[in-house]
């Protein structure tokens with residue numbers, strides 16, 4: 001018998017949270033789990049069982065990991081009477097794009113404060129897709145400039161609309177958004193209980209702003225799973241660190257406990273949370289040879305499309321750990337955080353000249369060397 005209540009197990013298992021937390025089911029959940037048999041064969045992994053969590057299929061028009069956070073953030077914003085959100089990201093930010101698209105669905109405006117990043121086809125695609133009637137895009141060269149520009153926009157919008165925009169931190173990573181990944185781990189628990197996969201020993205996932213990996217860690221503890229999180233750092237140390245993980249974890253526990261005193265005060269499980277710093281390369285958004293090899297291998301063996309900023313680096317770490325013997329006799333789940341909905345039709349007739357002038361350089365200059373020769377729709 002299918003249980004129709006399993007889609008947001010956190011809310012079903014904690015009726016008080018369901019009553020208190022504004023939530024809109026923006027995503028198509030649960031996402032499937034699949035075994036990666038051909039990848040196992042290609043790696044001659046005789047004793048490692050590899051699975052993928054298909055969060056790339058988490059929603060339309062835009063999948064990936066951000067919709068899980070936005071399901072809790074945007075309804076809260078709406079309930080509090082805000083008309084607009086202001087958020088941050090790299091020029092090709094998946095988070096900023098997801099926020100634009102789902103805010104549009106909910107009739108909310110979105111101001112995207114973006115910062116320069118290495119050029120790539122995906123940057124161009126995301127920028128073109130961000131040309132939406134509810135969106136306003138700004139580009140800054142560095143952190144100081146983006147801070148100043150954000151303050152300016154906050155006041156400009158307050159002046160125009162009478163209310164400040166609601167500020168969503170980079171990546172949608174703060175306790176409210178992370179609830180989406182606490183729920184995601186409970187969703188996985190249901191899949192384990194249904195026999196779709198054995199209880200994983202490890203989940204490999206990219207750590208950009210840490211909301212995904214830390215939210216999962218908390219949800220795994222709540223579910224009583226033994227699964228460890230192998231977080232692969234893809235951003236600068238100031239965005240991904242053990243200290244930040246602990247702060248986010250404790251903050252999310254406090255928020256959920258405050259809403260529902262039955263939610264347990266779980267301590268941060270430092271021993272179960274591993275942070276891998278070795279696959280970052282030289283910069284955020286700058287592809288590495290190992291990441292691009294991993295992208296190609298996954299595409300060839302499973303038809304899954306990854307990219308070089310997050311998921312390629314993550315799978316590169318997974319493959320290296322497999323080679324070293326760390327994953328012998330283990331069940332490993334790669335959490336695919338990258339959207340795989342093809343939106344090339346939606347942007348076919350858009351023109352980059354409709355973007356603010358500061359963004360034109362991404363279309364007029366070359367993409368980074370390791371992204372050359374790849375197609376625009378990949």
Ligand SMILES: *Cc1c(COP(=O)(O)O)cnc(C)c1O
Nearest residue numbers: 094171208209210211212310337
């Ligand atoms: C944003 C993003 C991540 C990182 O998620 P965080 O919660 O910010 O750590 C990973 N993969 C992809 C494809 C993303 O867009």
